[in-house]
Amino acid sequence: QFKPTEALFNRSPIIAVVSIDKAENAVAIARALAEGGVDVIEVTLRTPSALKAIELIARDVPDVAVGAGTVCERSQQQPVLDAGAQFAFSPGATLELLEAYQDSPIPFVPGVASATEVLTAKSYGYSHMKLFPAEVVGGRALLKALGAPMPDIRFCPTGGVRMETAADYLELPNVSCVGGSWLLPAEVQSSGNWAEVTRIAKASLELLRRG
Ligand code: 3PG
Numbered sequence: 001q002f003k004p005t006e007a008l009f010n011r012s013p014i015i016a017v018v019s020i021d022k023a024e025n026a027v028a029i030a031r032a033l034a035e036g037g038v039d040v041i042e043v044t045l046r047t048p049s050a051l052k053a054i055e056l057i058a059r060d061v062p063d064v065a066v067g068a069g070t071v072c073e074r075s076q077q078q079p080v081l082d083a084g085a086q087f088a089f090s091p092g093a094t095l096e097l098l099e100a101y102q103d104s105p106i107p108f109v110p111g112v113a114s115a116t117e118v119l120t121a122k123s124y125g126y127s128h129m130k131l132f133p134a135e136v137v138g139g140r141a142l143l144k145a146l147g148a149p150m151p152d153i154r155f156c157p158t159g160g161v162r163m164e165t166a167a168d169y170l171e172l173p174n175v176s177c178v179g180g181s182w183l184l185p186a187e188v189q190s191s192g193n194w195a196e197v198t199r200i201a202k203a204s205l206e207l208l209r210r211g
Contacts, residue, residue, distance in 0.1 A: 005107035005128040008065065008087050009154055009176035012040040014166060014204055016183040017069055017158060019044045025192065026053035030061040032194035033183060036201025042069035042089050042179060045076060051083045058084030067106070069179075074100040081106065089158075089179070091132050093117050098124040109156065113137040118150055128154045130179065135160025140168060147174040163204045167211055 016038050020026050026049070030041055041064055043054050050068070057066040067087030068080040074096050080088055086106055090097055093110035098121060101108035110121045111132035121129055131143060134157035138145075143155055157169050158179030166178045183204065188196045 005087075005109065006154070008040065008067075008107050008109075009128055009156060011065060011177075012038055013170055013177050013208055014038050014183070014201075015040045015042050015156065015158075015177055015179040016201070017042045017044060017179045017181045018184045019046045019181070020049055020053040021047055021189060023049035023052035023056060025189070026056045027060045028192075028194050029184060029189070029197060030057040030064050030066065032197035033201050034061060034064050036183075036198040037205045038183060038201040039064045040177070041066045042087075043067070043085075044069040045072075045080075046070050051079055054080070054083040054085050058086070071097070071108075073097075077101065077104070089130055089156075091130070093121045093126075093129070095120075098126065111158075115146060115149070118146060118153055122150070122153065127152060128156070128176075131155045131157040131159075133159025134169075134178075135165075140172060143169070143172050143174060147172065150174075163200070163207060166204065167208050170208065 016033050043050050065086045068085045069089045071088045071090045089109045091111040093112050109130050111130040112118050154176045155174055156177045156179055161178045161180045163182055169175050169178050183200050
């Protein structure tokens with residue numbers, strides 16, 4: 001069950017977390033990110049167009065992995081699957097979600113913020129988790145501390161991660177990738193300047209290469 005999550009975590013060091021206002025822009029946004037080298041896209045279920053956006057990206061941009069973010073309830077599971085999402089992220093790790101996704105055909109990444117939450121998710125068989133909100137709950141220091149007793153858990157810190165801090169997170173042995181919304185700033189989305197999305201993605205990956 002968790003091999004695909006490992007593959008997802010290893011696919012791109014940066015996962016673009018996007019809240020898409022208009023579904024008709026989804027394909028252009030996904031293509032712009034992919035052109036910049038970021039080919040894993042988490043579409044948050046925070047806008048009315050999110051599911052439609054996932055559907056369009058899954059259909060028209062096959063070279064990206066698109067999934068759902070902000071999955072908070074069991075009732076969202078089927079719509080997310082129906083939209084064609086290839087993975088799902090949650091900000092939390094409720095027992096309801098941990099259980100619902102145990103037999104999921106797509107990787108599910110629960111959100112955790114403490115040792116107890118990591119152990120709870122682990123007890124349900126999960127080995128890949130989102131640290132959320134990463135900067136608020138302790139960032140790198142927390143990840144280092146969690147890595148001591150639980151070195152087998154892989155994290156995707158998200159929440160407050162920025163282009164300039166991504167590399168510091170990715171240096172940690174228990175961090176496979178980071179997530180962030182900085183790749184699609186609100187003003188860029190409203191102006192439709194997709195070339196800027198590509199530029200930010202490229203610049204972010206370039207920063208990682210330079211370490
Ligand atoms: C998320 O849902 O993962 C976060 O809202 C992303 O956090 P950020 O906006 O601080 O990058």
